[in-house]
Every structure is written in structure tokens, then in C-alpha cells.
Amino acid sequence: MEKEEPTDLISSLPQEIIRCIVSLLPLKDAARTSVLSGLWRSLWAPTHVNFDFDFDRVTSHEASEDVIRALGRFLSSQNGSLRLCVGFLKGRGDCLIMEDGWVILATKVDLNFSGGGHAAWVRDFRLKLDVGRPCLVHKISEASCFASLKNLHFESVSFLAEDTVPALFSNCLLLESLRFVKCRGLQSIDVEAASSFQSFEMVDCPNVASITLSAPNLKSFRYGGILPSIQINKGSNLVDSILDFIQSPANYEFDTEQLISLLADLKEVEILTLSGWLLQWLCLAGVIFNKLDFQFNKLKELWWKGSSMDRDKRDSMSCFLNITPSLERLFIDIDPQLRSIPTPIFHQYWHEPHLWMDYATVKSNASPLKRLSMVSISGFTRKLDEVILMDLLFEKAVILQRMIVKSRENNCWRVVKIPKSQMHQALRRQWKFSVASQENKYLYGFIEDDCSHPSPKHGEMCK
Secondary structure (H helix, E strand, O other): OOOOOOOOOOOOOOHHHHHHHHHOOOHHHHHHHHHOOHHHHHOOOOEEEEEOOOOOOOOOHHHHHHHHHHHHHHHHOOOOOOEEEEEEEEEEOOEEEEEEEEEEEOOEEEEEOOOOOOHHHOOOEEEEEEOOOOOOOOOOHHHHHHOOOOEEEEEOOOOOHHHHHHHHOOOOOOOOEEEEEOOOOEEEEEEEOOOOOOEEEEEOOOOOOEEEEEOOOOOEEEEEEEOOEEEEEOOOOOOEEEEEEEEOOOOOOOOHHHHHHHHHHOOOOOEEEEEHHHHHHHHHOOOOHHHOOOOOOOOOEEEEEEOOOOHHHHHHHHHHHOOOOOOOEEEEEEOOOOOOOOOOOOOOOOOOOOOOOOHHHHHHHOOOEOOOOEEEEEEEOOOHHHHHHHHHHHHHEOOOOEEEEEEOOOOEEEEEEEEHHHHHHHHOOOOOEEEEOOOOOEEEEEEEOOOOOOOOOOHHHHO
């Protein structure tokens, strides 16, 4: 008997149902459905819709309303979810060139306002989004097609969006996530969100100087780029946060009080990624973490990132760990490819600077880490400051079960602490190599490992 070919039940679903399924998934999961079949992949092939507007008027209020009406009418005429590539066109004879594009997906929206590589399209602008309530200025009924929008992604947004975007997305009362990527010229973003809003992310927006968020149920705040001014109002429900600051801009005055306020806004997080130089600068400015009026009592996972490990970075990390009593997993990433941030001269101090203390004093002042069970150190080079850090963590982590170190060549070792009384016996074992502790009381043996240990939960964004 001939075998019957298996029925492709997934591809046989009506397209309306497939679109409905995709619209209910988180944006990243929805994109992964493109591997299921050619039919599912076709959902991600954008329909191109081009607007032929006078570019001299494109930023005017009238032109913004024209764009909104036209886009709203088109979306209202479509059934189910739809991904669009919308562009402003500029004619050159018979050739039409897309200068800017939007990518729009029904209940998820990707907007791409790329400037076509033209420097003239990079101008300073600001965005204010009151997504928690209908906009009172732009009373355009077509914008209601975004009322059920849950995920909104802006990429390469230009000054053209300053009026149009707030008008389009003013009544997204169900919006859950907002993401900005590579938005050159964007100087500030001010978001007032409803109770459904949970996630804000911004990556590689080099001109941003100010971020203000008001979101009562915000659970995730993730930022990667130059250090801006950040204010998070009503942020008591935050669960995870990334502060991956690649540098401090030249014209930015390091505001200790403001950064202490930001850390206080994040004190309830369970997962945190921090740039090591930020802790170093705060300590050099005189901040003593265990004298602050708050702690990170819920923090379970910390990822420290830095270009190198020296005495100041090591001791500032140690001081910060004093206010993380519930920490369970610590990831330390020493990556020379990260930008090295020069330390400024501080003329005024929050408290007296305290990184002049010797190691014995730092060690004695370090609080026990009663729940820390796993430590991972990447970029290990066997330098003295790295070994001293290992020594400190072994001393203060009461129940430490595993310490893994990885070299820059991706060789992994599990570190074992050997008491002085067992040193002679341990030296006869086949360690890959061993190093003595700072005070020569212990020997640390390095055993080859398969690098199968857990990775930071924030690793996917920070790559």
C-alpha cells in the first residue's frame, strides 16, 4: 500500500486564522512563525504602500493629518493583521525613490523612518507620547484603527515623526511594549502610559539626552547607549532593567543625585544589568552604597559589564554588592572590546571618597552574600585584580556552589577553593592550573569545564 502523504494542517489553515494567531503572539515569537511554511512566511513579506506628498510640507500639521487619514483608511479596509511598508516618495523624473519607510503590522507595529542615508534627514526632534489617553489635539477618527495595538517598534525614526507619530498612536490604551532602535536625532522621549504598558526598550539612539516614563505597571526597562537623563515615575512594579551605558556624552554633567534617584526607582528589580564604570564613578564621587536609604532586596541576578577589571572597578562592585542581600547569580563580563570610559575629576563629593581603602578594609566591610550560589566571570586573564575579586566572592558567598571562569579564547574552568591544610595534597592533583589567594590562605584550582553553565537572562538584547 502506498503511504499517504501527511497533511500539512498548519498551512491548510485559513489565512484569516493564521493572521489572528500571529497577532496574539509577542513580536519576537510572531516573527519566528515564518519558518513554519511558505504561507506563514508570506505574512512577513510587506505590502508596499507609497504616499506621494510634498516634502516641503511633510512636517506641517496639515500634512500629518493627511498621512494619518490616508493610512487609517487603508488599514480600516483590510481584514485581519497586515504588515505594511509605507513610504514617502520623492519623484525624480520617472523614478520614485523611497526616502522614508514605515513597517506596520496589525496588532504589532514596526515603524521605519530611515532617512535613506541622507545627512539632511538627521535633525534634532523630540517625541511625547500620551498613549494612556486619547490625544485631545489630533481628533482623527482613522487613528482609532490602532486602539487594540499591543506592541510598537520604532526603527530609524526621523524628525518626520515628531507630529505624525503622537497623532497616530495617541489612543493605544492596550499598548504593552514600546521599542526604539537607531533613531538618530531623537533628543528626548516622554511617555505617559496606561496600566497595560509593561515594557520600554531603547537601543542605539545616539542623540538621546532625556527619557521620562510614567507607567504604573512598568515591568521592564532596557536601555543601551550613551548615558542620558532617565526618570521613571510610578516604577514600583519593575522586574528587570538594563542600564548598558556605552559612554557618558561629552556635554553631560555627571549628576550623582540624579543617578542615585534612578537606582532608587529600580530598587525592586529582580534582574539587573549594569555598566561597571557607572558604579566606579558613583563611588569615586563619594557614594557609599550601604549608607543609602534603599537596597535591592529583590535582586536575584546581576550582570556587571566592563572593558577591564582594576582596583576601582573591583572595589566599587564589592560596595554595590553590599545592598544586594538576595542575590543568587552574578555574571561578570570583562570585555576589552567595550569602550573604555575615562574617569572625570570630581570637584564635589556626595560623601567622602572611599576607594582609597586597602583590600583588607574593603573585605572586612563587605556584607555576606547569603544566597549567592553561582558566579560566572568572562574574559578572565589571571590578573591580580581578578584573583582578588574571586577571593572576595569566595569569602562572602556563604553557599556558593559553582564559580565558572571563561578566558577570552572561550576556554572554561570550574574554580575550586582549597584550604591551606589541604594544599600539599591538592598540588598532586591534575589541575589545569592553580593560583594562590591574596592572603595565601587558600589555593584555587581550575578544572576544565564544558561551558554549559547558565547565561545572563539579558544576554539576547545586549549582544
